[in-house]
Amino acid sequence: MLLVLSEEHKEHLGFLSEVDSAVVGEFGRIAVEFLKKGSNPKIYEGAARKLDVSSERVQHGVEGLMYLLTESSKLTISEVDFQDSVLVLGFSEELNALLLQLYLENRKEVRQILSILAPSLPxxxxxxxxxxxxxxxxxxxxxxxxxxxxxxxxxxxxxxxxxxxxxxxxxxxxxxxxxxxxxxxxxxxxxxxxxxxxx
Incomplete structure (x- = not known):
């Protein structure tokens, strides 16, 4: 099953191609932390100063990555489907491999977080x-x-x-x-x- 991304999400994720792979890895860690504890604007501002971009742009990049990880984990899509889903973003092979690695490392934890956040219905x-x-x-x-x-x-x-x-x-x-x-x-x-x- 392929993940369908809107144009807005593609635009937000497009920021990842402009930064170093170490920064993308850090954004992945921040995205998982935000799922656990909620968003923290100070982290966006600190990263924006280091990267010399607006904090809104950093926020959109992290939120786009968070969406990619949560939707992929929620649907438990396979490695091949994940690679095919991010292929439409036009990233380099290195960045696609890094995103796949982030997904594989964090999908169990993201699913656990999502199950905790799910409302308990009678x-x-x-x-x-x-x-x-x-x-x-x-x-x-x-x-x-x-x-x-x-x-x-x-x-x-x-x-x-x-x-x-x-x-x-x-x-x-x-x-x-x-x-x-x-x-x-x-x-x-x-x-x-x-x-x-x-x-």
């Missing part, structure tokens, strides 16, 4: 339901008004919570149909190919 634990039907009333003698009440139990680590939802059978049937359509789509060959590349 997930399904149990479901209780009840069907209520009002058969008649004095005001409306012949109208049937069924409602379905659902109590959805969610788990978030050791913490459990419950959500109560109420709907009519027609809306519930529509929701079931949409979920079944989504599950059928998940079994399609196109979707399986995408899932294979994500994992």
């Amino acid at each position: 997930h399904y634990h149990n479901l209780e339901w009840r069907l209520d039907v009002q058969l008649a009333s004095r005001a409306l003698r012949h109208q049937v008004k069924p409602t379905v009440t659902l109590k959805l139990h969610l788990e978030d680590g050791a913490k459990r919570s419950a959500r109560v939802l109420q709907t009519d059978p027609a809306t519930l049937q529509h929701l079931i149909d949409e979920l079944e359509r989504a599950l059928a789509e998940l079994k399609s060959s196109h979707c399986r190919r995408i899932l294979r590349n994500i994992k």
Whole structure:
């Protein structure tokens, strides 16, 4: 799977071809540090003074490298796909090899950082339901008004919570149909190919 870079990212990464390979290696180290601890403008300013360029240009270069490393690590693309992805940048073979080395050395650590930064979402634990039907009333003698009440139990680590939802059978049937359509789509060959590349 190839990594698709926007024109803006290509422009930001283009700065790497103007600096020494040791500087690119240092930018890679800074990018991984920023993933762990967050951005630090003082580092951009110090590097900009040494390289005699604007701090914004250094920031864009580091952020472009950070994007390249995170997206490649997130998709766990192979060495060949990574090389093909950076080939469109028009870098020298030496710089392409250096970027590949940075990716291979840091991909496990970047994936660990991304898994820590991923939000923890509650997930399904149990479901209780009840069907209520009002058969008649004095005001409306012949109208049937069924409602379905659902109590959805969610788990978030050791913490459990419950959500109560109420709907009519027609809306519930529509929701079931949409979920079944989504599950059928998940079994399609196109979707399986995408899932294979994500994992």
